[in-house]
Amino acid sequence: MDEKPLICIPGHRLCLLDKTHVNGNGTYERHGYIYSNLTGVVKIITKNGVNIVEVHSIGEQTLIPTQGDVVTAQINIVTQQFCKCLIKCIGEVVLNRPYRGILRKEDVRATEKDRIEMYKCFRPGDIILARVLPITESHTYQLSTAENELGVVIAHSEAGHSMVPISWTEMQCPKTLIKQSRKVAKIVPENYNPNNND
Known part of the structure; x- marks a missing residue:
């Protein structure tokens, strides 16, 4: 069964930041959690046993300022x-x-x-x-x-x-x-x- 893609918006909390999950493109880390920086689709890329959580934007750019930028x-x-x-x-x-x-x-x-x-x-x-x-x-x-x-x-x-x-x-x-x-x-x-x- 195909899973529906997970769509998120800027500021959406995606998951815990831990040894197996790290933030990648289109995301940022705050208070031990990974958040989305964009409106887009969540992708998880596994490399060497670590899941890199990324958000790939849909359509036009939706980057927004976030704390610390x-x-x-x-x-x-x-x-x-x-x-x-x-x-x-x-x-x-x-x-x-x-x-x-x-x-x-x-x-x-x-x-x-x-x-x-x-x-x-x-x-x-x-x-x-x-x-x-x-x-x-x-x-x-x-x-x-x-x-x-x-x-x-x-x-x-x-x-x-x-x-x-x-x-x-x-x-x-x-x-x-x-x-x-x-x-x-x-x-x-x-x-x-x-x-x-x-």
């Missing part, structure tokens, strides 16, 4: 308490449609949280790297930039030029030399070589 987002609105943004990528995957994200003042930095001024950290149009926090509201993903590698990666000056980071807290327009405050992400370029004198 690093996402790329564009800032839309900045207030004294939070920034609203649109999540454009999860890791290196560009999304078919953006998701709404919110970055609260207390999640901007790991230290000196009470001294944070949102407008000195982000401006509308900035592109940021952020980590997804546990979901508390439906339809909005809470984000954090409270790690050195997270924060603003692309920003434009008022003159319209791409700014260059000059410290953890400032970026500068290469043409006008005007400086602006930002929560700058510490990015190590892929081709960075400390021994290269170029």
Whole structure:
């Protein structure tokens, strides 16, 4: 008798994570369980006595941000308490449609949280790297930039030029030399070589 394929949706708990079951493509692990990251069909691939649980998507891409993911987002609105943004990528995957994200003042930095001024950290149009926090509201993903590698990666000056980071807290327009405050992400370029004198 043919078994019907098991269809799941994002966030669907599939099984326990143990010595015989591990998570594969299209799934993630949380609190000792394997969950689906996609809408699709559950496949179990057995290799060396271990069952790899995978989810293969049906039709168009349905990847959604999950807790712990690093996402790329564009800032839309900045207030004294939070920034609203649109999540454009999860890791290196560009999304078919953006998701709404919110970055609260207390999640901007790991230290000196009470001294944070949102407008000195982000401006509308900035592109940021952020980590997804546990979901508390439906339809909005809470984000954090409270790690050195997270924060603003692309920003434009008022003159319209791409700014260059000059410290953890400032970026500068290469043409006008005007400086602006930002929560700058510490990015190590892929081709960075400390021994290269170029």
